[in-house]
Amino acid sequence: MADPTIDAASEAVADGSDELDVPAIDLPSDAFGAVLDALDGREPDEPLRFEGFAVARDDAAAGEFRLDPAGGDPRTGLSERDLHEALADRAAAVTDWYVFERVVGEFGPRRAFLRWIEDADGETVATRYAALAEGIERAWGELQITATVTDRGxxxxxxxxxxxxxxxxxxLDVYENPLDARDIVTYDDKGRYRPLKTAPSLTGGWVFPDLGPRDAYEAVETVYPATVANWHREREGELDVSHWRETMARQSGIYGVVKTWDRGEGHEHVNWVAEACCDDSQCLKRREWQYDEETDLDVDGGDGVFPCREPCSVVVSAARKWTRLESEQPRTYEFELTPSEKEQVEDIIDAVADGRIDDIREADTKEGANRYRARFLRAKLFDDDGNLGGVPTDPDEDDEE
Structure with a gap:
């Protein structure tokens, strides 16, 4: 997930290149005021630390300040005006501190996410500001987030x-309020309701072009609820995963039937569920839940940047239906199909399962799932009652009638 803009800026620093174009930053009065507020109540031996230097009250003179550059001689006895001039020369570091300490605030998912966007825990202020001047792009599901910096940091x-x-x-359709994203995520580009907000069916044609840090976080969480929070928990080693058996044991009411699916045959049925619902083509989360704490599933969990900590409501609802369907006793049916017709049935199932039906043109009769070919197969093989090969689904009941 590295951004090439950050990489280029970082390489320029490593090579000692003059190509690193760090934007000129003015020191806003809000940032300077925040520094003074932060120093209030601090003892001289409790400096306020920035990248490359620290500031503290001067214990030798009341009302004066001390600036300690890393690896240099300290400047003591600074007046408030002197301190402002010294910090103005280091405005990039001060504004960087101000943004994350005062504007963003809390040491939680919001702060971690916004710092991750610009790799604030791995790159210097100069490298990041140079990259931000060009625009740092990050992907989050189907979102593109581009971070920039103003001349005030x-x-x-x-x-x-x-x-x-x-x-x-x-x-594009321009939005300003991050909560407007609730309308954007409700339907796909065909006007169909999206029950799973992390499905890869987010419609486009819109933009939030100028969000502040808090609003940007709010908009992302509105598009993909709880994804940043779970991503942060995972980074902190605190992701509380609820596996299949644990989650199903909590089901009650109409969903309690799912608990009956475990009949000692192993967990093959859960593999089928995960393969059907939790593939990258169906959900952008990375599945971290397994059959149980000791038993992993045999299917891949996906490559999404944000984790899935438990079977979601869509999975549970689908599993309820499959539980009922799988409880039926198998029967043997006999149909006559040509080899091409057998392959066509397979093509139709694959196309529906992969969501490719709309991509198959009506004129492309080479495709087994072509609509005209499917209609021909139906006309040939279905009887007037809609039975494949004229064979009733439940022949015993038909005999009773």
Whole structure:
């Protein structure tokens, strides 16, 4: 998930290159005021630390300050004016501190996520500000987030669908309130309701072009609820995973039937569920839950950046239906199919399962799932009652009638 803009800036620093273009930053009065507020009540031996230097009250003179550059001689006896001038020369480091300590605030998922966007825990202020001047792009599901910096060190964020990465703002629907994202995520581009917000069916054509840090976080969490919080828990080693058996044991009411699916045959049925529902093509989360704490599933959990900590409501609802279907006793049916017809049935199932039906053109009769070929197969093989090969689903009941 590394951003090439950050990498280029970092390489320039490592090579001692003059190509690192760090933007000129003005020191806002809010940032300087926050420094003074932070120093209030601190003892001289409790300095306020920035990247490359520290500031403290001067214990030798009341009302004066001391600046300690890393690896240099300290400057003592600074007046408030002197301190402002010294910090103005180091405005990038001060504004960086101010953004994350005062604007973003809390040591939690919001702060971690916004720092991750610009790799604030791995790169220097100079490297990041140079990259921010160009725009740092990060992917989060189907979102593209572009972070930039103003001449006052303020962070601004452009949030849009990744498919609209190169589009002009003028060509997109512009939003300002992050909660407007609730309307954007409700339906897909065909107007169908999206029950799973992490499905790869987010519609495009919109942009939040100028969000502050808190609003950017709010918008991302509105598009993909709880994904940042779970991502942060995972990074902190605190992701509380609820595996299949544990989650199913909690089901009650109409969903309690799912608990009956475990009949000692192992966990093959859960593999089928995970393969059907939890593939990257169906959900952008990375499945971390398994059959139980000791038993992993045999199917891949996906490559998403944010984890899935338990079977979701969509999985549980689907599993309820499959539990009932799998409780039926198998029967043997006999149909006559040509080899091509057998392959066509397989093609139709694959196309429906992979969501490719809309991509198969009506004129492309080479495709087994082509609509005209499917209609021909139905006309040939179904009887007037809709039975494949004229064979009733339950022939015993038909005999009783």
């Amino acid at each position: 303020e962070r601004r964020y452009d949030l849009r669908h990744a498919d609209d990465a190169g589009a002009s703002v003028d060509d």
